[in-house]
Amino acid sequence: MEVFNSPFIIPIGAFAVAIVAIISGIWSNAHNKRIRADQRMAMLARGMSIEDIEKVLGQVREEEIPPKDPLRSLSNARRAGIILVSSGIGLMLFFIALCVIVSERNVLAGAAVGLIPLAIGIGFFVDYNLQKRELSRFGMEIEPDQSH
Helix, strand or coil, X not given: CCHHHCCCHHHHHHHHHHHHHHXXXXXXXXXXXXHHHHHHHHHHHCCCCHHHHHXXXXXXXXXXXXXXXXXXXXXXXXXXXXXXXXXXXXXXXXXXXXXXXXXCXXXXXXXXXXXXXXXXXXXXXXXXXXHHHHHHHCCCCCCCCCCC
């Protein structure tokens, strides 16, 4: 079939998979909420109190959620930056080495793929520095060995 020989079939398939994954996640979340609501209604119909229902279903109140650790967020941003920058540089070096091995200059176009994780990793480093500056504004000094 001519349709499957199209150069656009791979990108269309990738977008279709992404769209199906997003829609499935939304549907699953709505289904879970509907099931929890049905369970609550059944428990209320049997005469259970709201406190007992929350204990059984394990609802977490906002007061019980522990605050986020700013140092953990800082180290996560730094770690993501390191991984993405390293991946970007690794991809670019891979395509440069491949170009040398196969003696085909057109392979260098693949090195541009490494610019995507490299740019995102640089963005994480910018975020890391902004978070660090914000924490120091609130009086939390971050030592180089504290943030890992």
